[in-house]
Amino acid sequence: MDRLAPYRIVSVTEFRRDATRLSSWVQHRGGRVWITKHGTSTCAVVPMEQCELLEKWEGRSLAEERRRLDRLYAQWKAVKARDPRADLPLPWDWDKTR
Structure with a gap:
């Protein structure tokens, strides 16, 4: 045993x-x-x-989840880089990403 x-x-x-x-x-x-x-x-x-x-x-995989979050973060950074002073909405809806 x-x-x-x-x-x-x-x-x-x-x-x-x-x-x-x-x-x-x-x-x-x-x-x-x-x-x-x-x-x-x-x-x-x-x-x-x-x-x-x-x-x-x-x-599911933690590695896949990490890659998904990294992609979303990169999208957010790209939007913020266009106008860092703007209070821009996030490029995703958290409820739809789960």
Whole structure:
């Protein structure tokens, strides 16, 4: 039987204080950190291998998402470069890009 990955439950305050140490623990030991706010679990820090498995399961890629956001940012910069003083609208509608 495979051994379950170790995990720690910490408050968001403790995570802020010890983020470097906790993220190193996740990276090197394969552990998981559950972050709580007022005693309720709100999010987790997991090893990248597990995140990549989740991407496959969801059928999406962080690399593709990064490329999409980089393209949108480049479009925005091009619009702003035409007249940097203008308060121009963004060249996309966030609701339609998801």
